[in-house]
Amino acid sequence: MSDNNQDTNKVTITINNRKIKANAGDTVLQAATKAGFKIPSLCYLKDINEIAACRLCVAEVDVNGAPMRGLPATCVLRVQEGMNVRTNTKRVRDAVRCNLELILANHDMNCPTCVRNGTCELQVLCEEHGISGVRFEGAKRPVTIDALSSSIVRDSSKCILCGRCVSACMKIQELGVLCFTNRGFDTEVGPAFDYSMRDVNCVYCGQCIEACPTAALRERRYLDEVWDAIDDPDKVVVVQAAPAVRASLGEEFGMPIGTPVTGKMTAALKEIGFDYVFDTNFAADLTISEEAHELLARILNGGVLPMITSCSPGWVRYCEMYHPDFLPNLSTCKSPQNMMGAIIKSYFAKLKGLDPEKIVTVSCMPCTSKKTEAARDELEVDGIRDIDYSLTTRELGQMIKQAGIDFNYLEDAEPDRILGDYTGAAVIFGTTGGVMEAALRTAADVLTGEDLPDFEYEAVRGLEGIKQASVTLPVNGVPTELKVIVCSTVKNAGKVLDAVRDGKLECHFIEVMACPGGCIHGGGQSYVSAKERMSVDPREARMNALYSEDERQVLRKSHQNPELIALNRDFLGHPNSDIAHKYLHTHYRPRPFYSQKERAQE
């Protein structure tokens, strides 16, 4: 869509008797929205889905006096000189009401017990248009509820066939996990051959959930299990919250997008009743300590390069499914979530004299893929699971509400010691380029043996999908150019890997995040409606929240974290030690999908 402001690229159109200048190339829906008109829409999702399926954005239109046939959908109608658009006529209002009722006629209307109650875009439109009943009664589609995966639930009874998830998966990730299947009344959005989301080529990034206007796609929730653990006097429940969560959690309580709420989040976790409240940021520093040393060892000892980050579980799963030849390139480091779990149940348990079997580790993540990661067989040590339950930002918001906590009035609190300290390098993990920058901050200091004053790597910042940079560092005393690549979405990761495989791209280190812009736009973050997304990119504000928290920190390099220094001294010995490998490193395997054996039984 052109955003050109030159007058030559403007056309004059009339909307509801008001003349406006619109950008040539814009749709009527875009032009109207920019001019302050509110046209209802449901299937439209900026840059993702423009398919004129829901028929709610219809209008009466004539061009230089010649009426257009029917009621055109404004989401696919380009503005043109002399266009006259009327959105507030009886004909349009009746059509919108009728189309809403037709959608509801095949929709499970148990709204009060739905997870999207209050955030459902269909519900909002029905309220705005005063839908008080549905005139149409008839057969409803048979219902499929696929709850077999650890991350994503697909519920066809809530699906309105808008196609936003189908387009999101294809345009953002190029995976095409979901598609319209069958025809006519039997149409259903889902994977092929009625396979469960558990057994297909899904990386559980949750961008489909972020795109869904209803609850047809939602995260698998573990709230009851977590409450049960908290209420069990025999259990010690230890919680951690990831960096990106604090940039979005406030939105659950009506705060502007990207309001940083670190102190309130920590306070809320304590109020909820978790026995210990730690911060995933500590584990992010630990990850950098391990990963930067692993990178240096690979460079110095001729190991497999480029090394690729492994903290995004969606990316790891994608690599296992589509690029198994690159598995030796993946850092063996577990993700911060799982490093934290492993350290809580070993080092921390030992120091506190706790039985690791009685500890329940809960993580609050911006991510839906973390749930599947937590359930991976190999992510345990001596039969003790790293992570017991992983919750999304939205689930945490729900818990806070269930606990009757007035979030907005909480006094800031600090995480508990001894796994709660963190540096600025850890905070920026939540945005694309952050892991790379944090790793470079540590690698540069280790290689030079100095505390370098210039440690902000602007070239790896920003929301572009693929970024390249290089830094010159002394390797064995010789100044050496280290080339790095940062990419987000698995679509972009695939492009980078293809180029590396073909020898078209050379580099030493690649950071991959499965979600566009990194964890700040993860599939577990607070919902931002399609209407809001027309004027706001939620990633900007959330990214700024993290970089500003980085700047507020006194310590901004992972290896300077005092609690991490103590952990290395008292437990691990040194980064990448044998003990570190036992608790903090893992392995990967090629992962088939749509394999006959794993077919879900309906």
Next chain:
Amino acid sequence: MTQPEHIKTIADDDPRYDELRTFIHDEKNKQGVAMIALQEAQRLFGFLPLEVHKFISKESGVPIAELYGVTTFYSQFTTELRGKHQIHVCMGTACYVKGAQKVLDKVLEVLGVEVGMTTPDRLFTVNAARCIGCCGLAPAMMIDNKVYANLVDVDQIPEILAKYKTQDCQDGLSE
């Protein structure tokens, strides 16, 4: 009773895969490769099971779910194995009152399958059809495009079916 597994499987080294691969690679960069690849596969295999979808996806880059969306939209495609000959026993009102159920039962008995299934020799698929428009000939059935009329005496059915078997054996088409 479900379709026996062995007749639904296509060997990984089936030469028809090579033919399909060549076809896809020639058409790969054209728009709408999904549609023509599925048509070619339907022609080659007679049906489009999961493994054929996986193969086309791998060779063309089109996601499996998207291919399946096309397959299940158009009635020209089928995901179930179809026999060489399609038997449609008419269950319309006129045929039904004249004994269509007996006709269908006899066909199933002779072939040893259930409605919708294909015989292990892949010769016949049995379908229960709605009116085939020959009410005056009730009870009737069609095999491919040929109509068999007045099947009140169901004992003639084994003979009718046997004709197809012999014919195909002579043509060397049956396995």
